[in-house]
Amino acid sequence: MIRFIITRLLLLVLGxxxxxxxIFFTLRVLPGDVAQVIxxxxxxxxxxxxxxxxxxxxxxxxxxxxDWVGGLLRFNLGDSxxxxxxxxxxxxxxxxxxxxxxLLSLVVGLLIGIPLGVVSAIRHAKASGAVIAISAxxxxxxxxxxxxxxxxxxxxxALRWLPTQGFPLDGWDEPGRAIRSLILPALTxxxxxxxxxxxxxxxxxxxxxxxxxVRTAAAIGLTKTRALLTHGLPNVMLSVISSLGLQIAGLxxxxxxxxxxxxxxxxxRMLVSDVGNRDLPKVQGDIFTLTAIVLLVGxxxxxxxxxxxxxxxxxxxx
Amino acid sequence: MALRLGKQSxxxxxxxxxxxxxxASIAVTAALVMTGCTGGGDxxxxxxxxxxxxxxxxxNLDIRTTPGIAIDQVLIDNVYQGLVGRTPTNDIVDVxxxxxxxxxxxxxxxxxxxxxxxxxxxxxxxxxxxxxxIDQVRTNEAYAGNADLADVASVKKDGDDTIVITLSKPNSxxxxxxxxxxxxxxxxxxxxxxKTTANGTGPYKLSSWKQGDSLTLxxxxxxxxxxxxxxxIVFRYITDPSAQANALVNGDTVVQTQFDATLTxxxxxxxxxxxHRGKTTDKYTLAFNNAVAPFTDLRVRxxxxxxxxxxxxxKTIGGAGVAQGGPIPQIDPGYQNLDSVDAYDPxxxxxxxxxxxxxxxxxxxxxxxxYGTTVADVLVSQLAAVGITLKxxxxxxxxWLNDVYTNHDFQLSYVDHAESHDFGNWANPExxxxxxxxxxxxxxxxxxxxxxxxVVTAKLEEAAKIVANDAPAEWLYTATTLTVIKKGVTGxxxxxxxxxxxxxxxxxxx
Numbered sequence: 133m134i135r136f137i138i139t140r141l142l143l144l145v146l147g148x149x150x151x152x153x154x155i156f157f158t159l160r161v162l163p164g165d166v167a168q169v170i171x172x173x174x175x176x177x178x179x180x181x182x183x184x185x186x187x188x189x190x191x192x193x194x195x196x197x198x199d200w201v202g203g204l205l206r207f208n209l210g211d212s213x214x215x216x217x218x219x220x221x222x223x224x225x226x227x228x229x230x231x232x233x234x235l236l237s238l239v240v241g242l243l244i245g246i247p248l249g250v251v252s253a254i255r256h257a258k259a260s261g262a263v264i265a266i267s268a269x270x271x272x273x274x275x276x277x278x279x280x281x282x283x284x285x286x287x288x289x290a291l292r293w294l295p296t297q298g299f300p301l302d303g304w305d306e307p308g309r310a311i312r313s314l315i316l317p318a319l320t321x322x323x324x325x326x327x328x329x330x331x332x333x334x335x336x337x338x339x340x341x342x343x344x345x346v347r348t349a350a351a352i353g354l355t356k357t358r359a360l361l362t363h364g365l366p367n368v369m370l371s372v373i374s375s376l377g378l379q380i381a382g383l384x385x386x387x388x389x390x391x392x393x394x395x396x397x398x399x400x401r402m403l404v405s406d407v408g409n410r411d412l413p414k415v416q417g418d419i420f421t422l423t424a425i426v427l428l429v430g431x432x433x434x435x436x437x438x439x440x441x442x443x444x445x446x447x448x449x450x
Numbered sequence: 451m452a453l454r455l456g457k458q459s460x461x462x463x464x465x466x467x468x469x470x471x472x473x474a475s476i477a478v479t480a481a482l483v484m485t486g487c488t489g490g491g492d493x494x495x496x497x498x499x500x501x502x503x504x505x506x507x508x509x510n511l512d513i514r515t516t517p518g519i520a521i522d523q524v525l526i527d528n529v530y531q532g533l534v535g536r537t538p539t540n541d542i543v544d545v546x547x548x549x550x551x552x553x554x555x556x557x558x559x560x561x562x563x564x565x566x567x568x569x570x571x572x573x574x575x576x577x578x579x580x581x582x583x584i585d586q587v588r589t590n591e592a593y594a595g596n597a598d599l600a601d602v603a604s605v606k607k608d609g610d611d612t613i614v615i616t617l618s619k620p621n622s623x624x625x626x627x628x629x630x631x632x633x634x635x636x637x638x639x640x641x642x643x644x645k646t647t648a649n650g651t652g653p654y655k656l657s658s659w660k661q662g663d664s665l666t667l668x669x670x671x672x673x674x675x676x677x678x679x680x681x682x683i684v685f686r687y688i689t690d691p692s693a694q695a696n697a698l699v700n701g702d703t704v705v706q707t708q709f710d711a712t713l714t715x716x717x718x719x720x721x722x723x724x725x726h727r728g729k730t731t732d733k734y735t736l737a738f739n740n741a742v743a744p745f746t747d748l749r750v751r752x753x754x755x756x757x758x759x760x761x762x763x764x765k766t767i768g769g770a771g772v773a774q775g776g777p778i779p780q781i782d783p784g785y786q787n788l789d790s791v792d793a794y795d796p797x798x799x800x801x802x803x804x805x806x807x808x809x810x811x812x813x814x815x816x817x818x819x820x821y822g823t824t825v826a827d828v829l830v831s832q833l834a835a836v837g838i839t840l841k842x843x844x845x846x847x848x849x850w851l852n853d854v855y856t857n858h859d860f861q862l863s864y865v866d867h868a869e870s871h872d873f874g875n876w877a878n879p880e881x882x883x884x885x886x887x888x889x890x891x892x893x894x895x896x897x898x899x900x901x902x903x904x905v906v907t908a909k910l911e912e913a914a915k916i917v918a919n920d921a922p923a924e925w926l927y928t929a930t931t932l933t934v935i936k937k938g939v940t941g942x943x944x945x946x947x948x949x950x951x952x953x954x955x956x957x958x959x960x
Contacts, residue, residue: 164848168856170509172517174594174869177856182592183515215510215661216645222661281692289699296696298686299663395686395693397663405662409509410848 136438144431151423152204156197159412165189166213166410187213200416209417214409219417223399227421229299230391230398233314233321234383240322241329241379246372248326249333250365254357256338265334271327276386280320280393287316297395317394321386325379329372336371340364366440374437377430384422497669497681498958500939502951503694503706507687510645511659513634514586517594519868519949522631524665524685527952529570530650532633533561533580533613534625538945538952539729540781540870542625546580546635546651547613556620556901561613567674569637570648570655577607582638584615587631595632598623620899622906626871653678653954663687667953679941679957692716698723704936704958707947711768711932722937727770728944731779731870732929734771736815736829737863740922741884744808745861751921753802755792757836758829758924766828771927776918777876779928781946784873784897784910788918799836811838815862816854818847825926826864855882866929868948873910876917885922889913 167184175183184190203210209219248264255261288296294316300309340346341360349359388400395401403418508520513530527535535545544550547561567575588599601621608614617624627633640649648656653675654667665685669678686703688694691710697703699720709725717723738745738754745751760773772780775788803809813833817826826842833840840862845853854860863882867875877894879886890913897909933944941955 162848164846164850164852168851169848170516171851173851173855173865173867174517176597179592180856186592214645216643226662284696289696292700295702296700297688297693298697298702393690393693395663395688395690397660402662405507408846408848411509 133438137435140431140434144427147427148420148424149201151427152201152420153197155416155419155423156200157193159415160193162407162410164410166412169409170214200413204420209420210413212411212414214411214414219414222402222414223417223421226397226399226402228303229314229396230384230387230400232310233317233387233391233396233398234380236314236318237321237325237383237386238380240318241325241383244323244326245329246333249330250337250360250368252330253334253337253341254360256334264330268327268330268334271324272331274324274327276320276324276389277393279324280317280390283316283320284394299396313394313396317390317396320390320393321383325383325386328382329375329379332375333368333372336368337364340367343367370437370441373433373440377426377433380429381426384426497679499682499684500680500705500956500958501684501686501703502942503688503697503703504685505687505689505694505708507662507665511648511656512644513631513636513648514590514593514644516645517631522949523947523951524667525648525650525656526630526634527652527950527954528654528667528683529648529652529656530634530636531652532628532630532635534629534633535952536626536629536950538943538947538950540731540946542629546575550625552901554901556622557617559615559617559624560608561615563611563613564674565611567651568672569640569651570670571637571640571642572672573637573639575635575637575651577610577613579638580613580635581605581607583635584628584633586636593631595627595630598627598630598632620901622898622900622903623871654683657682676954678954683953683956698934698936704939705942706934707931707951709932709934711770711930714768714932717934723934724937726933726935726944728931728933728947729781730929730931730946730948731782731868732931732948733774733777733779733867734825734926734929735865735867736924736926737865737883738921738923739858739860739862739882739884740886741858742861744806744811747806747808748921749802749806750808750811752792753799753806753808753836754833754838755921755924756795756799756802757838758832758926759794759796760926761794762832763825763828763926766824767927770930770932772930774925774928776914776925777923778873778910778914779870782870782873783903783907784914786911786914788915791918792921796832796836803837809837812841813838813861814841814843815864816843816845816850816860817864818850819844820847821864821866829864858882858884864926870946870949873914876922877913883922885917885920887916887920890916890920 165184167180167187167189170183171180200210207220209223211218212222248268252261252264252268284296287294295313296316299313300306304310337360341356341364343364346359346364349363350356354362387398388403391398391400392404399418399422403415406414406418504523506520508516508518508524510516511521511525513521513525531545533545533547534542534550537543546564546567548564549562551560552558563577563580569575584599584605587593587595588602588605590596601617601619601624602615603618604616606614635651637649642649646659651674653670653673655670657666657668659665664687667683669681671677686697688697691713694706694709695713695716698706698717714725717725738751740746764771764773773789775791776786778785803811815826815829817823823842823844830840830842850863850865854863874894875881875883876885877891893909893913893916897906897913900906900909931947933942933947935942938959939956940959941953941957943952
């Protein structure tokens with residue numbers, strides 16, 4: 133087990149390192165730079181060159197990379213070229229919107245996906261099961277933007293129950309308003325993620341129903357539902373957990389789009405405007421943080437999977 | 451087996467527990483939904499808070515080194531003030547200066563100062579602050595407005611309450627320049643970071659800036675003039691037009707500037723929202739790269755202008771603009787109606803192209819993606835009608851700055867030139883237009899050197915006419931800007947709101 137964790141840890145570090153190089157050098161290919169954006173349409177070429185020099189953009193690109201990685205090792209993401217504020221501070225502030233949004237979406241997704249997935253598996257031969265499965269198929273194909281617009285027009289504009297955009301100025305100092313402003317965005321992501329999760333749960337549960345141990349449990353007198361819930365569910369949960377790594381990457385991609393739609397001041401929206409400004413230290417920091425979150429979740433899922441599944445534990449020790 | 455059954459009952463309990471938990475969390479959420487209703491009124495005493503929707507957010511707040519109107523819009527007049535300022539229709543007014551006078555030779559400008567002025571941080575304003583501020587811009591090439599002060603020979607104080615600016619040669623644009631970045635007065639002794647904070651003499655103080663979201667001003671209780679009637683102004687940056695409409699209908703904002711004219715129907719459900727139309731100097735310019743073929747041929751440039759039906763374009767943008775036949779918009783000096791020059795005439799356009807030997811022309815239009823493609827689509831079909839195939843290349847603004855503005859690597863470009871008094875771009879052969887006409891350059895120089903305003907206007911008119919006849923671009927339209935204001939909100943300007951928003955007189959009827 134320890135060897136397993138060490139290998140995974142080494143892979144994680146290697147993954148982060150490769151990601152840092154990919155992020156840094158891909159961004160250097162983008163046309164245009166921050167000096168031009170700061171200068172705008174009124175600056176002379178001499179002024180732009182002066183801005184470029186003062187920001188250190190004329191330095192060797194490999195030196196710049198070495199500086200950045202050196203900073204990363206000390207948990208220092210550098211300063212924004214546009215505002216001069218530390219990138220890490222900015223990201224931490226935006227994560228206070230994006231992380232709760234992702235968590236809330238995950239909760240919505242799990243609440244929808246797992247129970248309905250199990251129900252549709254148990255009733256797979258009945259009309260109600262088929263309806264659930266088909267709706268999930270359809271829902272999973274809905275673009276987040278469209279779902280968001282529908283939710284906005286229903287709950288925001290027609291019923292006026294919830295705010296359609298924005299986040300309270302004082303952030304989490306106004307917890308009621310903060311949560312209210314996250315409900316529609318979280319539903320937008322959560323419902324779609326839930327539909328994906330539902331299909332996952334359904335096929336895992338269907339497989340479990342066909343297994344000997346569930347049939348045996350049914351044979352000794354449990355109802356089929358009971359048998360599945362008692363003996364099949366742990367196995368279903370295993371495949372759900374292993375799909376969570378991908379699901380969370382999906383949640384984060386969803387957050388980028390949905391933050392734009394609902395004008396939430398989160399990491400995704402900041403990323404879009406940073407790319408527009410060519411504020412590369414911030415873009416690097418944003419993407420690296422997102423990559424690190426996805427890789428860390430993957431790492432945690434691997435370990436959790438290993439710990440929960442007794443079959444894998446035995447394989448290692450033998 | 452017994453063990454397993456035991457586990458089962460345990461699981462049963464757990465499920466009930468979970469159910470209670472889920473029910474509880476739903477109840478809590480519901481309670482929050484019910485109770486957490488509507489904000490507003492915050493803590494700035496009994497004075498109201500006004501939420502204003504804007505589109506373009508500043509990249510940073512450095513009024514000295516970061517050009518761009520997004521900073522001017524929120525900070526000039528409200529937080530920073532200059533010796534002189536400008537009205538929404540671009541007339542010059544005194545602000546920190548009590549009055550101003552110009553000597554007959556046009557070389558000496560005298561500004562007696564108002565008394566009792568202090569900065570937002572409480573420090574009294576002195577004549578030294580004014581001299582220092584203008585000298586900073588004058589001597590530092592990286593400062594916005596530096597080029598506007600090229601003719602200034604000295605800035606001095608005469609006693610403690612008068613400023614005298616001496617020029618090396620007359621410059622009719624000086625007062626205009628001083629009403630912009632070049633004339634703003636900052637505190638010499640202040641040490642605040644300009645990129646994220648601001649300290650000026652205006653009726654409001656900058657309270658906070660949440661990047662990517664909002665910027666908040668609070669009333670300056672010690673303002674030297676008439677104090678503000680609202681406690682707090684929150685500028686919310688909302689780029690998506692539908693989200694702007696939703697915010698208005700929902701009451702999240704009570705004012706929205708630069709509203710999309712094609713979406714006014716969405717506001718009809720709220721009879722208290724009034725749409726105001728205002729003038730701007732936003733010149734939506736389809737520029738040709740005059741330095742390269744085929745645009746070196748006058749006939750090709752004229753043909754493109756004549757192939758374009760401006761009326762049809764105005765229709766697609768919901769009527770939010772007026773035709774602009776030449777380089778100068780209506781509210782700038784030197785404007786004259788030049789709509790008849792190269793007016794819409796597709797048949798003649800075809801003849802011109804045939805005469806130029808360009809019957810099968812393939813052109814590329816580079817357009818920043820912030821403008822959408824509605825207008826570009828119309829251009830494609832209008833140019834197709836005269837035999838020109840137009841490819842639209844929609845790029846990020848940063849890419850446009852790099853390829854078109856800096857490297858002049860383009861054929862046709864479409865952007866909004868929002869600045870007022872920017873005719874000088876047509877007299878600058880280095881500008882991305884690549885337009886080089888020595889007569890125009892000489893006339894512009896003469897207009898700057900003139901001391902009589904009538905001569906200034908006459909020279910600009912003459913130059914503008916030559917530019918229009920040279921067809922270096924098609925001026926598609928000057929934008930009419932839509933400001934949506936909720937009834938009860940008064941004192942919000944509706945002209946030139948894309949450049950300035952003087953909110954000193956803003957008030958709300960409760």
